[in-house]
Amino acid sequence: MLQINARESFAKIGKEVGLSAPAIGKRVRQLEEDGIIEGYALRVNxxxxxxxxxxxxxxxxxxxxxxxxxxxxxxxxxxxxxxxxxxxxxxxxxxxxxxxxxxxxxxxxxxxxxxxxxxxxxxxxx
Incomplete structure (x- = not known):
């Protein structure tokens, strides 16, 4: 979901996958620390x-x-x-x-x- 919209709220992601917003936040931070998520980008028209x-x-x-x-x-x-x-x-x-x-x-x-x-x-x- 973050690949589609990196600004998506952790609450919305959590609702979609059946986890709490803090649990999603913890997982995302771990992915960032592990270097799996390298950064966030924006799309320009x-x-x-x-x-x-x-x-x-x-x-x-x-x-x-x-x-x-x-x-x-x-x-x-x-x-x-x-x-x-x-x-x-x-x-x-x-x-x-x-x-x-x-x-x-x-x-x-x-x-x-x-x-x-x-x-x-x-x-x-x-």
Whole structure:
């Protein structure tokens, strides 16, 4: 239930699972202490903030370019990047990016070209 709504009251969760609110609170605190619950996040409506284009971008790094971790850090620091993962397969890195429009995406891809060749898949629907 917390994965669906991290702000759900312990009383409501307790009612749903047949435990008291204090018992739920104790269990949640234990999950936090054990590192099972690592944190809480919020969801943002990016469209209301002017994001029109979302895309997955994979990158094959240039031959001879070393320091994949350094490249990952540089890409993760870009404001458009929502996530950046090192992956297996033909590609080295997969980026999820949010862009104001297609022109913004093109400018981002031009910045990415310094690291290698990209392949872009625009997200049509989530």
């Amino acid at each position: 990016h469209e209301k903030l002017g994001v029109e284009t979302k895309a997955y971008i994979t990158l094959v790094m240039h031959q001879g370019l070393t320091g994949t971790s350094d490249v990952l850090d540089r890409i993760r620091a870009m404001e458009e990047v929502q996530s950046c993962d090192r992956i297996t397969g033909d590609d080295c890195i997969c980026v999820l990016g949010y862009f104001k429009n297609n022109r913004h995406l093109i400018a981002f891809l031009e910045k990415m070209s310094q690291y290698g060749s990209t392949k872009t898949s625009i997200i049509l629907e989530v």
